[in-house]
Amino acid sequence: MAVREGLVYGVGALRAAARGDRMVWAVHRAALANGIVPVVPAAAVAEAFRTEGRGDRLEDLLDGAVIEPLGDEGARRAGELAARADTADLVAVATAEAAARGNCAVVASRQNALRAAADLLGHELILYAV
Amino acid sequence: MVIKRSVSLADEVARAVEAAAREDGVSFSAWLSGAAERQLRVRQGLRGVAAWESEAGALTAEEIAAGEALLARLLSGVSGMASRVRRR
Numbered sequence: 001m002a003v004r005e006g007l008v009y010g011v012g013a014l015r016a017a018a019r020g021d022r023m024v025w026a027v028h029r030a031a032l033a034n035g036i037v038p039v040v041p042a043a044a045v046a047e048a049f050r051t052e053g054r055g056d057r058l059e060d061l062l063d064g065a066v067i068e069p070l071g072d073e074g075a076r077r078a079g080e081l082a083a084r085a086d087t088a089d090l091v092a093v094a095t096a097e098a099a100a101r102g103n104c105a106v107v108a109s110r111q112n113a114l115r116a117a118a119d120l121l122g123h124e125l126i127l128y129a130v
Numbered sequence: 131m132v133i134k135r136s137v138s139l140a141d142e143v144a145r146a147v148e149a150a151a152r153e154d155g156v157s158f159s160a161w162l163s164g165a166a167e168r169q170l171r172v173r174q175g176l177r178g179v180a181a182w183e184s185e186a187g188a189l190t191a192e193e194i195a196a197g198e199a200l201l202a203r204l205l206s207g208v209s210g211m212a213s214r215v216r217r218r
Binding site for chain 1: 205
């Protein structure tokens, strides 16, 4: 079984938190209580703030997370991976890439793009699908 | 900007930090700084959870246990779905 060392939140996790999903908050609390600071790709943050009205709840969640900037190299990697995965969903691709790089499990909505990108990276996706 | 501080560590802690820093390929100071930063983020994050709870209601002992169990499953490599977890 593939042991994981941390958590990556996709936009689905952020949306669920903004909407008050108590299990997402419970696992977030558990992560922090165990010294794990979840990682959130900057693209997921942008998408969540685009679609969710409860920015205050997002801010509360992100207080206990590391927002990972895309950066020059990351942008190139994400674009190339999205092309190979045949998807325009750069948020899902960035989420899969962050999970593979950090050996992390993912909290996100279930998406084919996420799984396709993880497969291309040779990373077994461990997902809590919200 | 970097600020120099003189800190005292127990001998065994200092040795463990030296070993960890060597393993991670960073300086002693950088390793300690990273650990402090992470701890501060955890502290800030738990305050964020408390802020959410003040509006949404505190997580119950059962919910906290469910969150711990879900985290343990994910870190041990077991995927899950929201509906399945909620039924437990």
